[in-house]
Amino acid sequence: MNRIVICGLSNRALGMFIQPIIQKFSETNEVVGLLDNDPRRIDICHERFPELTPVPSYNESQFQQMIEETNPTRVIVAGRDDTHITYILKGLQNDLTVVTEKPMVTTADDTRKVMAAEAASKGKVIVTFNYRYNPYHRKIKELILEGKIGRVTSVDLNWYIDTYHGASYFKRWNRKREHSGGLSIHKSSHHFDLVNWWIDQKPEEVFAYGALNYYGKDGELNPSPTNNRYCGTCEEQLDCAYYMRWHNRSNSSSGVKDDHIKDEGIEKSSKNYTNYRPDACIFDHEIDIEDTYVATVKYNKGAFLSYSVNFSVPFEGYRLAINGTKGRIETQEFDEPSRVPFPIPEQTIDYYPMFGSKEVIHVVKREGTHGGGDPILQEDLFLGMDPTRPYEILAGAEAGAYSIALGEGVWRSSKENQPVRIEELLGKTVVVD
Missing domain, CATH: 3.30.360.10 (Dihydrodipicolinate Reductase; domain 2)
Structure with missing residues (x-):
């Protein structure tokens, strides 16, 4: 039985990993711990998967506590890109298999750290290049x-x-x-x-x-040099070609045509985060x-x-x-x-x-996202590599690097x-x- 902890409860973590574990691969895989620094993300996970409510949850400073209390065999890293390095290194220090979303890390310097940590560990890194x-x-x-x-x-x-x-x-x-x-x-x-x-x-x-x-601020289609706007509340929606390409005037406030900000999206709506909005203006000065x-x-x-x-x-x-x-x-x-x-x-x-x-x-x-590629990747991750495939396909740390x-x-x-x-x-x- 693979005992799995999830670090970073992103939309990808919920849909690509947690859902198939629960619905398809539960005979040999079990989620035993959840980690995210935003309590709202943990609530979202429980709302979508009530069966995980009894599973203990932790914040980013409690990784080692989670390992000691849940005794996992595998860590899945699926949070914001710059957080990957922390959990990959800690997972390898605990001799665990670490499955990480791409990109493995965000700098070449961090790839050197991962390669060195893997060489010194009994664990290994798998990068999910779907x-x-x-x-x-x-x-x-x-x-x-x-x-x-x-x-x-x-x-x-x-x-x-x-x-x-x-x-x-x-x-x-x-x-x-x-x-x-x-x-x-x-x-x-x-x-x-x-x-x-x-x-x-x-x-x-x-x-x-x-x-x-x-x-960015110099974008030719920027309606005005105003900073700190948000799509959902912006007064210049009708003047923004990017916004209006995917919205009808009659429902522009709901965002129903743009799945990057629509309310029902697990990751896209501001109500699904604490102190974060995923609909910031594409012309902001901070870009x-x-x-x-x-x-x-x-x-x-x-x-x-x-x-x-x-x-x-x-x-x-x-x-x-x-x-x-x-x-x-x-x-x-x-x-x-x-x-x-x-x-x-x-x-x-x-x-x-x-x-x-x-x-x-x-x-x-075949059926499934990415032309049916994601379900095959999930099978490799949660059932083991297909022994009939004549070539390597599941990526490791070197490929990530x-x-x-x-x-x-x-x-x-x-x-x-x-x-x-x-x-x-x-x-x-x-x-x-």
Whole structure:
């Protein structure tokens, strides 16, 4: 029986971990402790899962007490990004398996601490990179492993975050680098891990540019230079194009069309927090992160990555091309089709052999979020790894470290206007081949 304590009762913790533990995997998994520094979050958890009411709860200063009183075998870390490092290190000090949401931590310096702590512990770190489990992404991995395109030489990945999703990062705690590491870590670490895993190479060097083009005090669509506004109470709602894109005038005060602030959202409503509102103005002066990046990455086995991400686009998804010595793979995803204001094609994977006819691959999906990827990740976490799968997919601390170091490298390069060596960020704990 896995005895599990949850550190950080975020929406992700409730929906991705606690719910499946209770509803699907309770025969071999049990939640024995809850930790959050906001008592309201503990109340929300009890309201949603009354069966957890008898489970003891703790605040952030009581981690060791929780361990001693509940005797867990596993810690799940799912709070605000900058809190991850504390619970990962304490979990490893207690020789426990630590399952952490991405990003593993928010700085390359903290990745070194995690790697050193894991090396000295009987425990281990698992990073829940659920993008790996998307059926299209697994199929791409399989095509590469089958040798369909030969040795990978270059990857083109352009990621698009729409105004609905992109604006949400600038309403919430993510907008402060001290909390999220910036979006090159909080969001792009997902993308970097995916590429690292697909091509089985380690990033060596990155050169990048970054900018704040849409949000913050200088955003071109800012109705006025006023600071400290909130979407739910703002007097300039009708003048804000980002707000009105997802609201009707007749119900603008309820926020029913914007699930980043709607009342029924577990994480999105201010009533679900103490001294915190998740609907702060996307044009506030305190925003200190970028919303646009482009980067070129050199890998240790010869591949190059051309990457871009943009957090204010009319649609959500990505375009991908992977080139190799024997062919090319292409795909395009339009995520959240209900938010796309034009007809979109079904996603396929197009395989172009170097000499021969194009093949169009239709991927089999299953029920569940992220194209059915999340349920498979949950099975790996709570039932054990699928022994029939011919490749590794559940990520560890090293994968987490490379994704974060590359994300930090993107930010540092954009500020310093020079290439950044990943090895220098990771230090001697993780050595690039």
